Amino acid sequence: MSPNMVYTLDRKLGATMLTIAFGHAIDLVSMVVGELQEVVAMTATRRRQVPLGRTGQVVPMTAEDQIAISGTVAGGAILSVHHRGGAASGAGFSLIIDGTEGRLEITAAEFPHIGPVTVRGTRGGGRPTKVTLPSGYDDYPGLAGTAIHTLVHAYAAIRDDLVHGTAVAPDFTHAVKRHRLLDAIVRSAATGHRKALHP
Incomplete structure (x- = not known):
């Protein structure tokens, strides 16, 4: 853990893996x-002491570093998610969607x-093959592969919403919806009970 990120280790400060990385x-x-x-959720703090950079010091951690949830989405499909911190192989991300007509792997x-x-x-059976983004979906292809590629699209969506009166970019209402989910996860993990999310 780098010294400037130590605040993310304290659950009480609210800027944890659950609220930031998992939230995104x-x-x-x-x-x-x-x-x-x-x-329904389970969380754990598996590493209660974390090395502080290359200093040889360790600092305490109270934030969750394991988050497992399961639940239903509209239509009845079941979603299962496991987010873990401190993986030796790096962050990594994998989303698999199995549907009646095929499979997507992101x-x-x-x-x-x-x-x-x-x-x-x-579609149907067979091994999944790479899907190429159709032309017209990426307004900034020259930034593809950079850390700001997604960010520039987000800022452009905000700009377009302000200019055209649309509502494409996530707004405060969207943020409230996401934080209600995070709150339900915390409450479920604390009680062991399934939590309903109301619109």
Whole structure:
């Protein structure tokens, strides 16, 4: 852990893996597969002491480093998510969607809101093959593969909403919906009970 990130280790400060990294990842997943209608969660803090850079010191950690949830989305499909911190292999991201007509696999070497994703798919049987983004979906192809590629699209969506009076970019209402989900996850993990999410 780098010294400037120590604040993320304290659950009471609210800037944890659950609220930041997991929050971004579950937001992406929810926007693709739909909002969870109910959730049951388990969390754990597996590493209670974390090395502080190359100083030889260790610092305490109270924030969750394991988050596992399961729940149903509209239409009855079941979503299962496991997010873990401190993996030796790096962040990594994998989303698999099995449907009645085929399969989609979305992967990334790091967090999907930071770096590029790869999409593979198949209809019916067979091995999934890489799906190429159709032209016209990327307004900034010259930035593909950079850390700001996703960010520039987000800022452009905000700009377009302000100029054209549209509502494409996530807004405060969207943020409240996502934080209600995070709150339901915390409450479910604390009580062991399934929590319903109301619109």
